[in-house]
Amino acid sequence: MTQSKKELVLAAMDNKPVDRVPCGFWFHFLDDEIHSDSFQHPELMEKVFEGQTRYIDTAKPDFVKIMTDGFFPYENETAMNLKTADDFKKIKPLADDDKWFTQQIAYAKRLTERYGDELAMFFNVFCAGTTVKFMQADISKSEEFLANAVKENPQAVRQGLDVISHDLAKLAKRLITEGGVTGIYFSLQSLLGVSPETYKEVLEPGEKEILAAANSVSDYNILHICGYAGHHNDLTLYKDYDVKTINWAVVVEGIPIPEGRKIFGNRAALGGFGNLDSELLYKGSKEEIQAETKRILAEAGRQGVILGADCTVPRDTEWQHFEWVREAAK
Structure with a gap:
């Protein structure tokens, strides 16, 4: 019997x-995805929902990364206007019924009730470090x-x-148990200028807490080691993070799928294509894109691979x- 799209993706993970190698791609729906605030402006959430559903209905992807444009802000008064290191000591957790939780869970549920039976759906969750960076007025200086x-x-x-990580861990778990998502797409980055030892001391514990919370209710979670805007990461920092599938920036890091899978103990990989407007997926012809698809799979194999x-x-x-x-991946 032919595997459904959901069965394909979970088998690959x-x-x-x-039966065929699944694939999936995603993009933002708001002009300023970082500073837009759907908690204060729910009409933005409706715009993202309309864009997301139109994409799913029209492009019919093999799986869905639920985009969270407008949900990037951590709506917590005690975490606003961080200026110094000491300000971090003032941060207090949110109440379980805070709209930061409830609105995101409700949004996830709207999508999973519509598509969750047929598609694996992964809700985008950022780590605490990235969340703090997004809260800075000047994103160019946030790192x-x-x-x-x-x-x-x-x-x-x-x-x-x-x-913050404790709240994100609660959110991750509730998105799965209450929102009905298959798992989370957990996005993080190495912190430039900080040693691996310091990263492990300061950032790693919270990141692992979030993954542990998601893993406690779903076997199917994805780790995204973000190379957005050319950001380079030390992939070895994450080799013992407990997660089913890893998505790293193959092109930015210069680490192809087979090499990366060795770092991560041969766990499943998501990726293969560059994501810039200067690259093949964006500007290539059908022949070029399909030739590149076949090249990637000839190199990476067809098991434990999701193209993205x-x-x-x-x-x-x-x-x-x-x-x-x-088509080329069939």
Whole structure:
């Protein structure tokens, strides 16, 4: 019997044989996905919902990464306006009935009730460090701000990040148990200017807590080691993170799927294509995109592989390009 799309994706994540290699791509639906605030402006959530459902209904992807444009802000008064490392000690957890939880869970449920039986659906969740960076008014200086705070007072920053991570862990678990998602798509990055030892001391504990919470209610979660805008990561930092499937920036890191899978103990991989408007998935012809699909699979094999991109693709990518990949992957 032919595997359904959901069965294909879960089998690939389990490193089992598949009828065909599944694929999936995603993009943002709001012009400013970082600073848009759906908690204060619910009409933005409706815009994202309309865009997401139109994409699913029209492009018919093999799985869905639920985009969270407008949900990037951590709506917690005690975490606003972080200026110094000591400010992190002021962060207090949110109540379980806070709209930061309830609105995201309700949004997930709207989508899973519509598509969850036929498609694996993964809700985007950022780590605490990325969440803090998104809360800075000047995103171009956010990496430097967090790195400096960590170096100034690692204990204080760890205290604050642990509070945020605890809320994110609660959210991850509830998105699965109440929102009905298959799992989370957990996005994180190495912190430039901070040693691996300090990263493990300050950031890793909260990140592992979030994954543990998601893993406690679903075997199917994805780790995204984000290479957005050319950000380089130390993949070895994450080799012992407990997660079924890993998505790293193959093109940005210069680490193809077979090499990356060795780092992660041959766990399933999601990716293969670059995500910039200068790259093949965006600007290539059908022949070029399908030839690249076949090249990637000849190199990576057809088991334990889900075709995708380094990260979010440009908003104006032609959806037909995704279908060309799927055709070639059969």
